[in-house]
Amino acid sequence: GQYSDDEIRVAYLADMSGTYSALSGPGGLEAAKMAIEDIGGSINGKKITIVSADDQNKPDIGANKVRQWIDVDNIDMVAGMVASSVTIAVNKVVEQKNKISLVSGSAASSITNEYCTPNSIHWVYDTYALAHGTAKAVVQEGGKSWFMLTADYAFGHALERDVEKVVQENGGEIVDKVRHPFPTSDFSSFILQAQGSGAQVIGLANAGADTTNSLKTASEFGITQAGQKLAGLLIFLNDVHSLGLKVTQGLQLTTGFYWDRTEETRAWSQRYFERTGRMPTMVQAGVYSSLMHYFKAVQAADTDETQAVLQQMRDTPVNDFFAQNGKIRIDGRMVHDMYLAEVKKPADSTNEWDLYKVLRTIPGDEAYRPLSESQCKLVQK
Amino acid sequence: MISKSDNPKVLYGVLLGLAILAPLAIYPVFLMKVLCFALFASAFNLLLGYVGLLSFGHAAFLATGGYITGHILTQWGLSTELGIIFGTLAATALGYIFGKLAIRRQGIYFAMITLALAQLVFFLFVQAPFTGGENGLQGIPRGNLFGLISLQDNLSMYYFVLAIFIFGFALIQRTIHSPFGQVLKAIRENEPRAISLGYDVDKYKLLAFTLSAGLAGLAGSTKSVVFQLASLTDAHWHMSGEVVLMTLLGGVGTLFGPVVGAATVVSLQNYLAQGPLGSWVTVILGLIFVICVLAFRSGIVGEIQKFMRKNFE
Amino acid sequence: MSQDFVLETQGLTKEFKGFTAVDNVNLQVQRGHIHALIGPNGAGKTTCFNLLTKFLTPTRGTILFNGKDITDTAPNQIARLGMVRSFQISAVFPHLSVLENVRIALQRKLGTSFHFWKSERTLNDLNDRAMELLTSVGLESYANTVTVEMPYGRKRALELATTLALEPELMLLDEPTQGMGHEDVDRVVELIKQVAVGRTILMVEHNLHVVSHLSDRITVLARGAVLAEGDYETVSANPQVREAYMGTAAEEDAA
Amino acid sequence: MTELLGIPPQVLFGQMLIGLINGSFYALLSLGLAIIFGLLNIINFSHGAQYMLGAFAAWLGLQYFGVNYWVALVLAPVCVAAFGILLERTLLRRLYREDHLYGLLLTFGLALIIEGSFVHWFGVSGQPYAVPESLQGGQNLGFMFLPTYRGWIIVASLVVCFGTWYMIERTRLGAYLRAGTENPQLMQAFGINVPLLITLTYGYGVALAALAGVLAAPIYQVSPVMGSNLLITVFAVVVIGGMGSILGSILTGLLMGLIEGLTKVFYPEASSTVIFLVMIIILLVRPAGLFGKEA
């Protein structure tokens, strides 16, 4: 078949040192390397090489890096991609240069909505799914009035928008909201405002350190004792791990992956653990899964030519430890089951990484925005 | 080297030759980035090195140039040159306003006022509807030069950027060696004396500040066209700090110092980040600055000049 | 008007937080005079000087220059009107050449000082005039020296040359001989005599030797107010002045 | 219920109290900066990193040596100060005669090194540090629930700040410090060991930062970037207060905390910008800052 440079060149772009590095970062790179090893280091006799870089969560750095990778290093695809703002910028370049991007880190549902491109696939989760998992569950359990605490940037805005819609659809209301600068180290006054609002639920539309700080502050001000409930709308395994169960117990969250769910997830995660000393987040698992799917498509199509590979990827359902029967839609959304989980009580946890109890599986079609509501330019109506 | 530096014309010729041939060996987009930052640092140096004013808010001009040009090119569909000219003018105007407010203060207070003003500008860019917030202003078209030459091609874009850089650099060089430059020098040397000779020093500083802001804006406008993106990074105070570092690293008050400093910093950021030392980039940058401050205080170009003076005079 | 005053103050007063440093001073400097301001330490001479040159704002009172009220005029404007101060601490541009120092003062009149697009070579037209001025203070051989490298006394001379370039009507000198050795003192006295031709000079000076040799008229300040006024003989004969300021030194120094 | 500016008074007072708490951190940090700037003429850009080191020292101590909060409160500042003193003796010392730009640059480089290393070792997601047993819980003040620990922060930092102020403005040692700031050589000629004085002062300034770090550990996450986020704001506080003014940096720290708190009620997006707006206005009206002496 046809292979550019006689090699398959992949790239990994993520926040390697900043706020989001623990949930993606070097751990995601390790997952990518596992995928390369597992496929045998080469496909159809063509060697696989990988480059990686730190985008520092800055759109300009990410986009420039990818532009250079494509111009100079002739990469065929890029995986990883964390901050939504970076992803949207990178996807523009990737589209312009006709390469492939597999997005595992970002959350904003706009990536496959108003910013969709034919060259990108959004793999793990998105804000729509988060809203339809966590927020919906909370409203249905009776948390009708909400106070939104939102990170004041693209991702927070998207999450806030998706959550508002879900809450209203399910008969709840948003009584008030406040946007905090990104990042913020002190949440006390926001928490105080949330407290003053009298809402039943405080929805945290932020991520990483912002979420962990909000949670800690809330516990300090006795929010839960006073009868209000917290909904962390985007919580990663490492957040819970670092905050500890005492602070986070009972928190409900939506995730695209949890290591201790099935035999396959445990087996893969165990291998990952042996290499990194940590259990994988959904993003890190997603990096492996998305790359593996890509490699298999290259293998099957026997080329690394963009459109051929993309076609092959779309035509094949995703079936691995990460997703069962996942399918890639025309707008770039990889639709797969999501899970509503609850953080365990310290007493119920048997080891350091025994953190979640999966409450419910949310079927993919319910979790993700239906194409009928899509604004993506690729979707024919 | 010696004979070259004895005759600046020869030196300039050689450098120009190198600049024209460079994209054959080096990735043009990287070179364009270097040129943009070199112009930015040179503009900053006009202020710090030749007027003695440390602005800690120069990012605001870089960003203003970038955003305005980006907005014009994406929304108004004007030609690339016009977009850049308007971006530059906007930064110049902003520079005038900053200057008006800050110029009466000195030293650290001047630095802090410029920082504070730049923070307000940053806030504006975060909040304003047209900037795309955190996402940045994306998909700026490179367009055609004079409606003829497509700039989509990296090489033609490169020569366009090189021309802009040379224009900016020549303007700075001329400013320094102009009657105006003489007065600036006098002000830096002994301000009260310059006042007593009847010079309205604030006006001179203001003009210098405005010029510097305009050139910084030019760098930002050009950069946004090259990368087809204007983002908050350019407006963040880190950027204001970075340009100080570039300038000091290369050599304050030397013509080529900022250029060398910018090239060094940009290369480090570009090439170090992808190597095995990836997660140590910050640490390595930190180390370099520490070493520079301790051992090569006049910056790279400054030290070379000192060395030449010592050994060949 | 019977007498022609270049500079006049009326009721000039400066208060610092309840302390009156300059107290209702009426000073009249006659055209063509060398006028000295003397007085004991803390009498308010420097403050007075700073008021006249706008480095301080008066609490009360007016300052008239050629009959025009300049109490609220900006310092650089005053310089343009023809009243120029020289500084107590040597005021030169240390890293410019001696010639350039003088040229800076000449340059303003050219009207190209904001022209950042012109070559500095256009300034060479001023070199002849600058050399003339340097010659007049005996610095012609130093023209291309970097100013820092000159001895102290010469810097003073350069400063005078620079000031003269502005063709001031009135020059204000603050302790022009402070910190100088005897030789230099004499040279500066000579210099001041030279440049005083056709101008008015107001100076603050402690060296009675200098005062007695140069001044046409002397104002003695004490505790912020005028204690005595007149020529050297009159003033030095005043018992109050002797007690507050001169002590028994007067006769020796005037010698 | 009556409302002030459309806000229930409970919320308003609550926010002001919260502001005061943040202000306490600003005060401690800007005090340290002001002292260091005053005596060493160095704009200590590594102040944020040193604050972070304080928090990390407490965290590491607890994690690996079982050092409890109260011991850490003393030990961490001492350790970080010792580290600071080492830096001062080996590096900063060489720069005293240079333009303070170089001090700024050096300390900036140091901050990059320190923070970069910690990011490499610990990642950026914060490490938790529990509120000490005896300071858990809180008081219902009627208009708000004040966690005991936050109350403690206000008290502790006020005591430390005003103690420091007293020492500098009212004692002989303080007079040496102030004079040493202006003319170290002459102080030396008067028989005062200025290098030692400088070293100790730097150590003290750093210790204040580290102390703030320890105080912060239980309420913010202990993270390598916790300091750099705060630093630029603290600079603004120092300048608004008037560079080198001890009292100015303390009072302004508290005041800016309050203003920030209020902004969070009315226009939260601007809360990280408002201090800069205040700074511009203050400097235009009072060029030397609120408490600074005009040159």
Added chain:
Amino acid sequence: MTSANRADYEQLRLADLHAFYGESHILHGIDIKVNRGELVTLLGRNGSGRTTTLRAIMNMVGKRTGSVMINGRETLDVPAHQIARLGVGYCPEERGIFASLNVEENLMLPPTVRSGGMSLDEIYDMFPNLYERRTSQGTRLSGGEQQMLAMARILRTGANLLLLDEITEGLAPVIVQKLGEVLTQLKNKGLTIVLVEQNFRFAAPLADRHYLMEHGTIVEEIQAHELQDKMDILNTYLGV
């Protein structure tokens, strides 16, 4: 009585003293000897190195070689801050008044190095201007008042070897006269004084000896009684 109180006790001795500022070599081998209770002057043109000599004694120059004996003790390796403790008081040319301290704090600043210094009252008696302005910020004083303050504050410390640089500069003649009287008093109390002066008329009647400096070396030593005879030498060097 210890030897330290004998009249011929050698309080300061410089031998082959060289001093440098960075790379510039300023003093080229100075030899000076001052006995207890003597007042000697250093005369010379601007830039001849008089200030540098005093600063070298205080270890305030970049580098120095040779020998500086104070009270019979070699001090070349003594750190700057310990020199004052040997009983040396230094009044710098540029006065060195501290802006952040008020007048009284300035006065009280230098630590006492020996007993027997003047009391605050005595000082205020001598300089009433200072008493009047005692709560003002130090640098708000007029030039002359600052000069008084700089001089006064080392009289408080009890130092018995005074290094005074141009103390009459900028002072009104009456004050200069008074200072002359003060110096005579101090000398009579047994203090040793090294005086750098431009004002020869002021220095001449006070001094026991004069050292004439030129280009960083001592070119002439003149005893007080030889002054008349050597007027011409002074003339060539100083233009007196």
